[in-house]
Amino acid sequence: xxxSGVGGLSVxxxxxxxxxxxxxxxxxxxxxxxxxxxxxxxxxxxxxxxTELLIKRGAELIVIACxxxxxxxxxxxxxxxxxxxxxxxxxxxxxxxxxxxxxxGVLATELSxxxxxxxxxxxxxxxxxxxxTQPCPKxxxxxxxxxxxxxxxxxxxxxxxxxxxxxxxxVLILGCSHYPFLRPALENSLPEHIQLIDTGSAIARRAAKLxxxxxxxxxxxxxxxxxxxxxxxxxxxxxxxxxxxxQPLSIS
Ligand code: DGL
Numbered sequence: 069x070x071x072s073g074v075g076g077l078s079v080x081x082x083x084x085x086x087x088x089x090x091x092x093x094x095x096x097x098x099x100x101x102x103x104x105x106x107x108x109x110x111x112x113x114x115x116x117x118x119t120e121l122l123i124k125r126g127a128e129l130i131v132i133a134c135x136x137x138x139x140x141x142x143x144x145x146x147x148x149x150x151x152x153x154x155x156x157x158x159x160x161x162x163x164x165x166x167x168x169x170x171x172x173g174v175l176a177t178e179l180s181x182x183x184x185x186x187x188x189x190x191x192x193x194x195x196x197x198x199x200x201t202q203p204c205p206k207x208x209x210x211x212x213x214x215x216x217x218x219x220x221x222x223x224x225x226x227x228x229x230x231x232x233x234x235x236x237x238x239v240l241i242l243g244c245s246h247y248p249f250l251r252p253a254l255e256n257s258l259p260e261h262i263q264l265i266d267t268g269s270a271i272a273r274r275a276a277k278l279x280x281x282x283x284x285x286x287x288x289x290x291x292x293x294x295x296x297x298x299x300x301x302x303x304x305x306x307x308x309x310x311x312x313x314x315q316p317l318s319i320s
Contacts, residue, residue, distance in 0.1 A: 069094040069131045070118050072103035073212050074299060075246030076133025077306050079156070080288070082272035083131070084310065089282035093122055094133075095317060098294025102208050104177025104244070108140035111179075115141045117319055119149055129280050131271065132156065133245050136179045139186065154274050158186070158243030159265040161193040166263055167239045171198040173232030176243030178203040200232040204247070211246040214302045217253050225250070225257045233258070242266040249306060291317035 069076055069083075073096050080094055095118050097103075103111055115137050119130055130145070131154045132138045138155030146153050158180065163172045172194065180186060181201045190199050206224040215221060232240065240262060242248055248266045255264070290312050292299050299314040 069133045070115055070122070070137065071096060071132075071134040071245055072137070073098045073101040073208070073246070073294075074302055074306055075208065075211060075244065075249070076131075077290075077303075078245050078248040078266070079131065079133040079268045079271050081307050081310065082268040083275050084288065086272040086276050087280060089284075089286050090280045091283055091286045092288045093125055093127060094288070094290045095122065096290065096292040096294065096299060096314070098212070098292045098299070100293065101212060102177070102205065103134060103136045103140075104179045104203070104205065104208065106136075106179065108179070108183070111137050111140040112144045115145060116148060119145055121317075121319060123149060123151060127151065129154070129275065129278055131275060133271070135244050136177045139180050139183055152278055154271055154278070156245060156267055156271060157189060158241045159267045159270075160189045160199075160241065163239040163241050163265050164194045164197055166265070167197060167237075169236045169238045170196070171200065171232075171235050171237040173229065173235075173237035173240040174199060174201045174243050175204050175207070175228060175240060175247060176201070177208070178205070180243055198235060198237075200235050200237055202228050202232065204228045204244070207250055208244065208246045211249045214305055216249055216305065217256075221250060221253045222257055225254055229254075229258065237262075239263045239265060288312040290314040293317055293319065 142155040296314040
């Protein structure tokens with residue numbers, strides 16, 4: 069699994085819940101976080117190097133647990149490597165099925181929202197709807213710092229959801245793997261009728277369909293290009309009950 073940081077752990081916890089007998093190696097590319105403001109080319113190069121490393125370490129299925137990296141790189145990665153890939157995209161289709169006000173809000177990174185892929189997703193599933201988009205860079209910073217509640221989180225939520233709430237959106241898409249960690253805070257701050265969509269469990273179901281190998285001694289390794297100490301201090305909050313320790317990873 070690959071993400072720019074700890075966000076993809078929101079997907080890891082879903083995959084581990086469904087496939088507890090599967091060994092998972094997760095790379096948090098913290099030295100390069102955030103991905104959401106980088107160029108697609110940079111992300112392609114970076115995720116290609118990380119994929120190569122995971123395959124050398126025995127990975128047979130790669131989950132790009134990051135919407136931004138999926139949008140920027142998954143096609144190039146599929147063309148480059150002979151293993152199956154699962155990527156993430158904002159849940160526009162389920163949101164379109166749920167809205168009663170014909171208005172949905174999409175919270176995602178700048179990179180995820182600005183490309184043709186996102187326009188295509190909207191024109192395929194939500195052409196008839198009002199779609200209000202909002203990049204949320206502070207959400208990624210807050211989650212990376214382990215700040216999942218409190219004043220800073222609340223003011224970021226008010227800032228980022230203001231326009232979509234004013235437009236009567238009733239379904240909000242958490243279109244970045246970091247954001248599900250703020251779900252409790254979002255649920256507290258937003259009116260009760262607002263529905264939040266994230267795609268972590270759908271990714272886990274897709275992974276299960278590909279039937280990754282079961283092992284008798286499954287393990288979870290978390291690697292980071294940043295500070296392992298920092299991630300280790302966040303793990304009890306982000307993935308309670310999961311026994312994993314973060315190790316350093318250096319790539320050239
Ligand atoms: N977690 C990532 C995503 O799903 C990227 C966040 C970032 O690094 O900007 O888009």
